[in-house]
Amino acid sequence: MTTLKDIFEIEKHFSKQKIPCDIKKLLEQERYSESKNKYIKNGDMHLAHYIRSSKKRLNISTKLNLEMAIELINLRNKLNSSMEAMEKLKPIITQLGRL
Numbered sequence: 001m002t003t004l005k006d007i008f009e010i011e012k013h014f015s016k017q018k019i020p021c022d023i024k025k026l027l028e029q030e031r032y033s034e035s036k037n038k039y040i041k042n043g044d045m046h047l048a049h050y051i052r053s054s055k056k057r058l059n060i061s062t063k064l065n066l067e068m069a070i071e072l073i074n075l076r077n078k079l080n081s082s083m084e085a086m087e088k089l090k091p092i093i094t095q096l097g098r099l
Contacts, residue, residue, distance in 0.1 A: 004050055005043035031057075 002010075005027055008019050019027075027043030031053065042050060 001046040001048070003044055003046055005041075007047060008043075 008023060008027065012019055027041065029042050030039040031042060032038070033040045033053075045053070
């Protein structure tokens with residue numbers, strides 16, 4: 001199978017343009033391969049594996065973002081409830097201060 005690095009080398013010959021700097025950096029970045037039990041460079045990954053791996057990471061990130069959003073909503077609701085309770089206690093505290 002063809003690796004990402006191979007694909008960009010082939011594309012470079014057809015387009016007569018250099019590989020962009022950000023793409024070179026991306027190809028050099030490493031990610032952990034669960035199947036190989038080691039870190040591998042993005043550029044050494046086969047295209048299909050890179051796509052699947054990226055999709056999996058995106059799904060995990062999306063799930064974590066959703067969980068954090070739900071937790072934030074729950075915390076905001078608790079804060080609002082606490083503030084409402086404090087407002088209800090204000091008159092009582094004011095009266096106690098007059099004694």
